[in-house]
Amino acid sequence: MQGYTLAELLAVEASKYVKDDEMNFVGIGTGGQAWIMAVGMPTVAVCLAQHDHAPNATLMIGPVLDPLLDDIYVPDANWEYDLIHWPCRCQIPLEDALGIFRQGRLGLSFASAAQVDKYGNFNIARIGTKENMKVRLPGCLAQTDHGAYANRICVTVRHNRRTLVEHVDFISSAGHENREGLPGGGPVLVLTDKAVMDFEPSTGLMRLKSVHPGVKVEDVIENTGFSLIIPSSVPETSPPTKEELQLIREVIDPKRKFLEARITQEAAVLEE
């Protein structure tokens, strides 16, 4: 890739899905690359949208609602002390956060997962069956809540056969396989290091939308653990424009707090 990083490419792509006047959600995240995919990149995406086409969009990041997202306001560390002092318009109790989801006021929710299947079911609970568990993962957190109630969900994962599977081992967030009784819209976007996927409305199955510059469609097929819907022509993911890169590098994230997870004090880069 030239002139921009994978994290920048994904942030710009994700920002196109942020709508004006909606509230978006990112979790607090863990560390390293996982943090960049779950928190850093999505935060930059929302801020970029605020600058570009969604000035009234807001972000909920844990208990911090509608923080100021330009670099000068963002704390240097994501320790409790710094988070509490992050300038924002509101700090909300957990009860309120969960109430907001259930009222259907959550626009785009950013998720990450250990497994994502062809229907967009996510899994962050366990690998293996109930009886024969291979890996016990941390647990559902609020992912199930988002899966039920968010208007739209964007998940960012590594593109390999271990992650993109035929069927997840545990459904921690319901995709399009069966949404009966669930008010939310389910997943709309899967971002990986190779491609952008969405879901075919008639079947609810995952479909290739674009491949990142330099990535071949065969490469994507080979690294996907199920048969992905491939349209007759697959465009390239649009690279960030000069203006977008300038905004990210000068205003939004010059110190790479988000796109290199420097705010977590455990810096990382999304490329291998």
Next chain:
Amino acid sequence: MIQRTSKVKKLKDAISMIADGDKVAIGGSLIRRAPMALVREIARQRKRELTLYSWSAGMDYDLLIGAGCVKEAWSSYCGLFQFGMAMNFRRKVESEEVRFVDLSESCAKDKFRAAAFGQTFCVSKVPLHTSMMENPEFQSIIECPFTGEKYVAMEAYHPDVAIIHAHRADQYGNVQWKPIRMMDNECDILIAKSAKKVIVSVEKIVDESVIINNPTWTMLPKMYINAVVELPYGAHPNSCDTLYDFDLEHGRLYREYSQTPEKFKKYLEKYVYGCPEYEDYLNLCGGIETLSKISRDTLEVE
């Protein structure tokens, strides 16, 4: 950077968002911090056939009922507290011009909370064996699938609009109350969150930096708010937490005017229809200078 949307509206324009036949939820309780300026504007615009929801109502309900705006109202109370009975409410409920649905404080709160938390119904044991059960809305008894206990199922409120009065907000609709507020202001939060649209009047519109300096005071972030109207003494003659007291003089005057429909018409003509602008009402009550005699705390931090 492209501009964010300001939600600041003129009193008239904000209330024109309410249509005849709407279900309107009103904040405040008893004779405390009801959004009386918004209420008077509803009456002044002669809205009709409204359904009202509140936790515990006072002069807000009485005035709207007296002005002929209401066909149905739900609450745990409607009275003027130390000033006695709400006479317009009494007359029109006694003559069946207004349907009033009684429910207890917890049931009223349960119904707002259900809506605020995105649920379509809630349950309570409280109505069992009371006359609340006479209403068709309280007929559904369900059993707890785990213990077999009986509960009355109650539908969540679905108000079209909520009107509330708060201490301050920024132009984008981030709404704050001083933390010294009476704790039952939390009902207003649920009431606002239950509604499709929210109109809030505030004592003062402040710069966003003031909000950002005290984000824990923001009880209603902008996502809930559709219109912000700056109306100092906007709860008058109700009290507004520690900011100002109930106006005893006006309370007695209201009590006097509401004794008969004829007299109340005079009240409406003078204080509602005769006040096309909010300033006209303030001037009738002696202006900000006179009203400052009921003032107590300021909006600043103590």
Next chain:
Amino acid sequence: MKYTLEELLAVEISRHIKDGEMGFVGVGTGGEAFIRAVGIPAVASRLAQLCHAPNYTIMFGPILDPVLDAESIPETNFEPDLIRWPCRSQITVEEALCIFKRGKMGIGFASGAQIDAYGNMNIVCVGEYKNPKVRLPGPLAQPDHAAHAKRVFAIQKHDCRTLVEKVDYISATGNQNREGLAGGGIAFVFTDLAVMDFNPDTDRMRLRSIHPGKTLKQIIENTGFELEIPEKVPFTQPSDDRDLELIRTRIDPSKKWLNAEITKEPATLEKNV
């Protein structure tokens, strides 16, 4: 020492308050209604704390466990003063109502326009609900107390309009049918003339004691239903000098409670007697 009706009732009620429990007092309206619903329970509560129930607390609207000595009582019951009333906790309505639902409320002090032979109470309407003769303010939290409080203490005016065979609207469930309700129902009715409780076998109201100076005839004539009258009915124990002294010097010297001075619309119950 001579005593007033308000003092007699406050002292009598205080005797029934148990150590360690919590009582609920509403915020009340004005005049006589305030004295019955708020003033008398407040004084009874402090007297009980001073005499035999040091761990008893009250919930007074959003104010939990306020300091009940005279020097701490606010000048008025208007909002800015109430908010600054010294207390150990200020709670949300949510929490207050949950305290009931979790069964933590010992005594719910109540007062209504009607109370019937079975202790059902009514503060909603006189006459038919749909087409009432008199429309009253509404139930407030009365159904909540009646459903969940361990004991309800009613403080009522004693006349045939108030004490009726059957209330026109049940805003608080009495003792006859409590299926599914966790609370203990109504325990006592305190009036201008007497103290009543309920016969556990019949669930009907029963005369317990007659206030000094009142007569059985007066009570029967002023009760709108057939009150159960035991063979021997004692007099309500008069207030003793210690209690009166405490009330007049320490608890309520300026009659904020017992004459509703705190509401700035003072009143007295005496004129009814």
